[in-house]
Amino acid sequence: MNLYAYCLGDEVTAGAVENELGVAGAHPRLVERAGIAAVVSEYDDEKIAVTRENVLAHERVVRRVLALTTPLPFRFGTIVSEARLVSYLDAQEAKLKEQLARVRGAVEMSVKIIWRPEARGNEAAGGRDIGTAGGSGTRFLLEKRRELLGEGALKERAEEVSAWLGRAVEGLVRESSVSLRPSENLILAASHLVERELLADYRRALGCAKTERPELHFLTSGAWPPYSFISVAP
Amino acid sequence: MADEDLEQLLDEESELSLLETLDHVLNRGLVIAGEITIAVADIDLIFLGLNVLVSSVETAHEVLKERQQIQSPKSEV
Numbered sequence: 001m002n003l004y005a006y007c008l009g010d011e012v013t014a015g016a017v018e019n020e021l022g023v024a025g026a027h028p029r030l031v032e033r034a035g036i037a038a039v040v041s042e043y044d045d046e047k048i049a050v051t052r053e054n055v056l057a058h059e060r061v062v063r064r065v066l067a068l069t070t071p072l073p074f075r076f077g078t079i080v081s082e083a084r085l086v087s088y089l090d091a092q093e094a095k096l097k098e099q100l101a102r103v104r105g106a107v108e109m110s111v112k113i114i115w116r117p118e119a120r121g122n123e124a125a126g127g128r129d130i131g132t133a134g135g136s137g138t139r140f141l142l143e144k145r146r147e148l149l150g151e152g153a154l155k156e157r158a159e160e161v162s163a164w165l166g167r168a169v170e171g172l173v174r175e176s177s178v179s180l181r182p183s184e185n186l187i188l189a190a191s192h193l194v195e196r197e198l199l200a201d202y203r204r205a206l207g208c209a210k211t212e213r214p215e216l217h218f219l220t221s222g223a224w225p226p227y228s229f230i231s232v233a234p
Numbered sequence: 235m236a237d238e239d240l241e242q243l244l245d246e247e248s249e250l251s252l253l254e255t256l257d258h259v260l261n262r263g264l265v266i267a268g269e270i271t272i273a274v275a276d277i278d279l280i281f282l283g284l285n286v287l288v289s290s291v292e293t294a295h296e297v298l299k300e301r302q303q304i305q306s307p308k309s310e311v
Contacts, residue, residue, distance in 0.1 A: 008264070050260070052252060059255050075263035088266045110254065221254045227262035 003031070003085060004043035005078040006061045007071035007225065010100050012037040020064045023048065023057045031082060033089040036096055039065060040085065048077050066225050070103045072096065072232075073225040095232045103193065103229055106174055109202060109222035111190040113161060155180070158187045161216065165190060168209035172202045177228045187216070191228035199223065 004023045017028040017039055026041035039061060048054055058076050065071045080088070089096070158180045165188070166176065175193040194202045210218050 005266070050256075055252070055255055055259060058259055073259070073263045075261075075265050076259035078264070078266060080266055084266065110258070219250075219254075221251075224258055227258045230262070230264055232264060 002043045002046065002079050003040040003082055004048070004058075005074045005080055005085060006039040006041070006058060007065055007073040008036055008038040008089075008096065009065060009069055009071035010036050010097065011069040012039060012065055012071060013068075016068050017061060017064055020061050021057065022061045023054055028061050031085055031089075033086055034093045036089055036093065036100075038085055038089060039071070040082075043079055046079060048079060050076070062225050066107065066223070070100075070106060071225060072099055072103070072230055073227055092232055099230055099232055102175075103226040105197075106193045106195050106226065107199070107223035108226045108228055109192045109194050109199075109206075110220065110224060111165065111188075111192065111206065112219040113165070113187045113190075114185050114217045114219070115187055161187050161213075162190070164213070165209070168212075169202060169205050172198050172205055175229060193226060193229050194223075196223075 004026070006022065006028060012030065014030050017030075020028055022028045022041040024041070024043060026043065028039050028041045030037040031040055032038075041061075055076060062071065062073045162178055162180055166178075169192060173192045173194055177191040179189045181187065192202070206220060210216075
């Protein structure tokens with residue numbers, strides 16, 4: 001029998017999770033080692049399907065812990081023997097405790113900003129109307145120029161939006177992790193590590209900021225466990 | 235608003251919430267080397283990456299816009 005691993009922490013108690021239903025309907029329990037408790041449940045397989053049910057079961061257990069303390073969440077699909085898990089906790093004890101201290105008392109908030117389709121087209125066009133100017137060679141070169149200028153303009157725009165967002169939440173965020181233009185339509189994807197006591201202020205600041213930029217679309221979510229603020233090499 | 239329209243709005247928001255969850259739990263978090271074993275389900279859900287999430291972001295904007303118009307038809311969005 002394997003274990004499905006949800007998260008770990010140094011302030012987790014069995015009572016917090018034992019009544020929850022995890023993956024495959026199993027009740028979570030703890031595997032404790034050196035002051036760190038891993039939240040796990042029995043799992044009778046070597047792989048797990050990415051289904052709505054399984055993903056939500058994983059998240060449900062981790063959120064149960066998050067309600068009481070900030071854990072380090074495992075990536076979905078972590079299936080391990082108890083012996084392997086104990087070995088991992090032993091080997092990584094110092095790093096795990098360091099990471100737990102890093103995120104203690106905080107949660108992760110997520111902000112994704114996308115272009116309005118017409119705004120992205122204008123940026124990419126670089127202000128030039130190619131139309132039917134010149135022959136096919138000219139049009140090809142103009143198109144290439146538009147691509148290059150457009151890429152540059154998009155990059156500058158993403159950097160400007162990132163700097164603006166940083167100013168909007170300055171003083172309310174312990175750490176930030178920002179990815180610029182992670183995809184064609186996304187200007188940026190930001191993760192903010194926010195003190196629990198500052199969450200209301202953070203949400204207010206973000207709400208005000210959104211009204212300043214009606215040309216942008218925002219997707220904000222959280223509070224999440226600190227998935228993006230873990231740097232423990234496997 | 236018709237019940238089926240409201241149901242669709244709620245479904246879209248629920249889908250967006252699920253995609254955000256996927257974006258977090260599949261891409262990030264602690265990893266015990268060699269111990270991530272997932273299989274893509276052919277029944278319920280396939281994660282297609284951020285493109286899917288972005289599509290849902292655009293959908294979410296429309297969902298929220300419609301909801302705001304329902305709640306306060308004269309207000310600007």
